[in-house]
Amino acid sequence: MIQNIDLMIVGGGPAGLMAALAAAEAAPEDARILLCERDEALGGQLVKQTHKFFGSEKQHAGERGFFIGRDLAEAVRDEKKIQVLTDATVLGLYEDGVVTVLHDDKHLKYRPQKLIVATGASEKFLAFPGNDLPGIYGAGAVQTLMNVSGVKPAERVVMVGAGNIGLIVSYQLLQAGVDVACVVEAAPQIGGYLVHASKLARSGVPIRTGWTVKEAFGEETLEGVVLVQLDESFQQIPGTEETVACDALCLAVGLSPLADLLYQADCAMTYVRELSGAVPVVDENLMTSVEGIYVCGDVSGIEEASAAMVEGRLAGCAAAKALGWNAEAAQAEIENAQVELSELRSGPTGARIRAGLAKMKGKRGAGAC
Numbered sequence: 001m002i003q004n005i006d007l008m009i010v011g012g013g014p015a016g017l018m019a020a021l022a023a024a025e026a027a028p029e030d031a032r033i034l035l036c037e038r039d040e041a042l043g044g045q046l047v048k049q050t051h052k053f054f055g056s057e058k059q060h061a062g063e064r065g066f067f068i069g070r071d072l073a074e075a076v077r078d079e080k081k082i083q084v085l086t087d088a089t090v091l092g093l094y095e096d097g098v099v100t101v102l103h104d105d106k107h108l109k110y111r112p113q114k115l116i117v118a119t120g121a122s123e124k125f126l127a128f129p130g131n132d133l134p135g136i137y138g139a140g141a142v143q144t145l146m147n148v149s150g151v152k153p154a155e156r157v158v159m160v161g162a163g164n165i166g167l168i169v170s171y172q173l174l175q176a177g178v179d180v181a182c183v184v185e186a187a188p189q190i191g192g193y194l195v196h197a198s199k200l201a202r203s204g205v206p207i208r209t210g211w212t213v214k215e216a217f218g219e220e221t222l223e224g225v226v227l228v229q230l231d232e233s234f235q236q237i238p239g240t241e242e243t244v245a246c247d248a249l250c251l252a253v254g255l256s257p258l259a260d261l262l263y264q265a266d267c268a269m270t271y272v273r274e275l276s277g278a279v280p281v282v283d284e285n286l287m288t289s290v291e292g293i294y295v296c297g298d299v300s301g302i303e304e305a306s307a308a309m310v311e312g313r314l315a316g317c318a319a320a321k322a323l324g325w326n327a328e329a330a331q332a333e334i335e336n337a338q339v340e341l342s343e344l345r346s347g348p349t350g351a352r353i354r355a356g357l358a359k360m361k362g363k364r365g366a367g368a369c
Contacts, residue, residue, distance in 0.1 A: 001109065005032040007319055008099060008112035010090045010261065012037030013044020014305045015297025016118035017072040018312030019319075023116075024081045026320035026330045031081045034110060036088040036101055042076065043069030044120060046305060048143040050172060053306060065305065066147070093265045114292045114319040117262060118312065121255035121276070121298035126160065129215040135222030139169045139252035146176050154248030158225055159183040162207055164304070166252030167196035173250075174203055181244050184211040186230055193349070214241060216249060225249055257299045265290050270363045274356030275301030281363045285318035285334060286311060294319055301356055307344050313337045 007023055009016045012035055020035045027033065041047060049065025076082055088103040099115065101108040123138035125131070137145075137153065139161070145151040157178055159170045162185035170180050183200065188210050190197050197207060214228040214236065229240035256277045263269065268281040268289035279301050280288045287294050296311035314337035321330040345353045 002098060003108070003110050005034050005110055005112045006323055007031070007033045007114045007116070008110055009033070009035045009116045009118060009316075010099075011044070011118035011120055011297070011299075012039070012042040012073075012076075012084070012086070013118060013120050013297060013308070014046050014069070014072070015120075015308040015312035015315075016044070016116070017042060017069075017076055018309045019116045019118060019294075019296055019316035020076050020082050021072070021079065022313040022316030022333065023320045023325070024079045026317065026326040026333075027081050027323075028325060029081070031325065033082045034112070035076065035082055035084050036090055036103075037084070037086045038089045040087050042073035042084070042086065045140070046072075048140070048147040049168075049305070050147055068305075090261060093261045095266075114294070114322055116294045116296060116315050116319055117299055118295070118297045118308075118315075119258040119261065119299045121257050121302055123251070124254045124256055126213060126251055126253055128213050130217055130222075133216055133218050133222045134220070135218070135247055136216060136249045137251065139165050139250055142169055142248075142250050143172065146172060152176055152178065154178055154246070156181055156246045157248040157250050158213075158227075158244055158246045159250045159252060160213055161185060161252030161254070162187075162190045162192055162197065162209065163252060163254070164192035164196060166250075167192040167200060169250065169252060170205060171196065171199050171203070174200075174205070178248075180205045181246055183207045184213070184227055185209045186212045186234060188232075212236075213249065222247055222249060255298060255302045257301065259299055262288065262293070262295070262299070265293055267293060268363075270360070272301065272356045272359050274352045274359070277302075279360070281360065284338065286315045287318060292322070301353065301360075303353055304344075307341060307353075310337050310340045310344065314341070 009020050046065045046069030085103050088101050091100045093099050097111050099110045123140050142153050145153045158181050159166050162183050173180050210230050211227050214226040216225045224245040227242045228236045231237050262280045269278050271278050280295050294315040296315035297308035317330040317333040321327045
């Protein structure tokens with residue numbers, strides 16, 4: 001049996017939670033809003049983030065990520081207009097508007113009037129000899145072990161990647177009693193905020209820009225890695241190899257948007273390097289080329305969680321307005337969210353995102369790539 005609903009949100013991370021709350025605020029009492037999350041708990045990446053957020057008070061500045069996730073999840077569950085399904089994997093999005101979901105070993109079918117895709121991103125990996133040895137992790141896995149499961153992942157770690165994730169997780173490893181041998185970064189400059197890099201520097205952790213992993217070695221598990229310096233063309237420089245003993249290698253080399261459902265829905269997609277991969281072509285209200293399908297968060301381009309939450313509000317209000325729910329108030333909130341996003345993306349740290357969005361603007365109406 002197909003259930004007809006007003007709005008469906010796929011993904012219960014920061015963007016999806018904010019989208020659900022924003023839509024519910026505008027919705028009438030009899031509205032049917034469904035939030036599907038494939039994990040057992042709501043919150044997405046917020047559940048493992050112990051650092052404090054930047055931004056304004058409205059963007060939860062000064063609060064730790066897992067507290068933000070907890071509060072948003074509680075607010076969603078307390079909202080009677082929102083039905084929440086966890087351990088619910090969205091399987092397909094079809095031409096007739098039907099969305100299929102696997103939940104409690106049941107194959108459920110919904111036909112939402114509007115759909116918001118907030119599926120987030122997956123971690124990228126590096127290719128090098130020995131990269132399949134036990135002891136080589138993505139940064140997200142290390143955060144889950146430490147901050148969710150309370151497991152110390154290793155004794156001595158080499159971190160690859162000096163973006164915000166690599167820097168933050170390195171500091172969290174130190175807090176967990178793990179020796180961080182070094183942070184290596186292929187680019188000539190640190191990619192993350194200097195406030196995070198400064199914490200590592202004060203703790204005596206070297207950050208080596210212009211270096212990468214040449215190979216990993218070990219008998220049954222990781223025993224060490226060989227690092228190598230890179231030239232200006234990112235080519236390895238022979239003779240610069242250096243061996244570092246470690247029992248874990250943590251890869252924080254970026255994220256890729258999880259856009260499978262959007263491809264299935266035949267949304268126009270385009271590759272934008274600054275947004276970290278193939279992303280949907282969207283308008284100013286985050287609606288894709290397919291009428292009624294909106295996106296928010298990392299699936300539309302990799303940014304910080306603060307931006308994902310504001311995008312969630314924008315997408316939720318845009319869907320609410322399209323459904324005719326308190327349209328005037330929803331439009332006001334859309335405009336507020338657009339201003340907040342511009343502020344978050346201002347300054348040197350937002351240059352990459354602004355460049356990516358400029359390319360996206362030029363793709364509107366150009367069709368799928």
